[in-house]
Amino acid sequence: MTEYNEYSIFALIGSMTQAMRAERALACAGLRSEVVKATPSEYRRGCAYGILFSSAEERIAAEILRNARVRFRFFRRGGSG
């Protein structure tokens, strides 16, 4: 499990496949993220997946995901820092 020093951003994506597309898109730009499940407060229609990454990369990540035509919604999650 990745450990982030600051609080993290969870990008709610939807299906596992789209979450992996998002992870790959960020990886291509050198950004580290991991696919995790959404919590019930982040997604109320049952199970869903998204990616977790450092909040320091919020702006660039949003741009990359938009360019990759991945639909997302950001949530802040408390990190270890």
Added chain:
Amino acid sequence: MIYLDNAATSFPKPPSVIRAVSDCLRLSCGNPGRGSHALSRAAAETVFSCRERAATLFDLSDPSRVVFTAGATASINTVLKGILRPGDHVLISDLEHNSVFRPLSRLAASGQISFDLFPTRFPPCQNADSAILSSLEGLIRPNTRLIFCTHASNIAPIRLPIRSIGAFCRKRGILFGVDAAQSGGHYPISMKQDRIDYLCLPAHKGLRGIPGAGLLLFGERPDLPLPETLTEGGSGYASFDPGMPSELPERFEAGTLPVPAIAGLSAGLEWVLQNGQEAIASAIEERVRRLGELLSGIPRLRIFLPEAEGLILLFSIDGIPSEAAAGELDRRGFCVRGGFHCAPLAHRALGTPEGGAVRVSPSELLTDAEAEAFAKGVRETVRLLRGD
């Protein structure tokens, strides 16, 4: 044993495929998209990598347009039964496998749709590709919604001009589906350049995977209609919604995916990408040509389309049912397939005898010594069964 039935399923599988299936079963066979633990994530990684490789091989930008099915037949049924609406008309070639002919026949028998065959065999003086397009022009109706055809016949060395047919369809606003069961992994296919809307493939033939998985690839034009789902169930996503998610690929992947078969397919795709489709096809065509040379002098044996380049050699023996010939060859250690190969339309188009024909489909591994041994076996089989 000398295996000459690769058109049914490829054998032997590349060592990397066997290793991938075994490693998956031992180390990473979780349920992808159903949890967030390590084994589920590992399985999801296997599945997504396979989508990426399939997208690369078939020229798709978006791997989420690669859907896993139970096989090519399931892919074809999904397209035909999910896309066609009452009153639609469909054109298929006269070479189609029963995986196309039977679903359409059922839909037509219930009065929902109608379909016609377009011819693919023409006299040598005619350019076959142009003649096919002329035939299509004459057969389309105002309600023709889909043209669906095989890329390569499963009984004879015939390939259809899918790029020209795709352009024909796009120009007229007709949907275009391709059964690439025999050509996938052998002949290049570009979803974009061939303007294919729906591409159907099995894992276990030219893509060198194992039975249990197939592919359905959706073209990338934004207005492409997606089929209605034939199967609904768990997708690991939006569980409280009563319907399947609208997103690809999960919309068409209800239930647990066959992860070991997908792991094998992924390794098979990688094998094809590394070796190159043209090189693989060329090596097989060379062996088919050599088999043709060796069999051509045998009395009372007829080779169908002896001059054509392809991956398959089809022959019959005067007065001998093909199954009897295939059975005798099996006793001599040669695996070939007699009968009608689930393709009665194609047998009719080629004019094979009442007893069917023997299909020989080698791999690139066939040695010259094995080809000669097979020819000797066929010669002896003819002599034995004919009693000459």
